[in-house]
Amino acid sequence: MAITRALSDPNRVRILLALKRGELCVCQITELFHFAPSTVSKHLSILHHAGLILSRKSERWVYYRLAQKTAPIVVREALDWVQKSLAKTEEAAADAKKLKEILKTDLAVICRRQKCC
DSSP, X not given: OHHHHXXXXXXXXXXXXXXXXXXXXXXXXXXXXXXXXXXXXXXXHHHHHTTSEEEEEETTEEEEEEOOTTSOHHHHHHHHHHHHHHTTSHHHHHHHHHHHHHTTSOHHHHHHHHTOO
């Protein structure tokens, strides 16, 4: 039930597709989607509760990544379905292009811009 709830929101699916590229800081996710920090936090909480993503804290930043190899089979299958079914959309391509630029920017610069850290 938690997995289907997590996948029912297109913005959470977009976050999962962005995380396919690798681990991202909350501020990078916020920068990518231009959501309020509280909105990003809520989406990440739902995805984490469903077991679809993992988190770690390093200094002042919190990073998220897909839960793949150690995840239960149902989680791995859900993540595979998202990738196979939705990764080739125009929106996903636009997000990937924007994320590529964001990853070139220092985290401290992004956080100052967002006034989050």
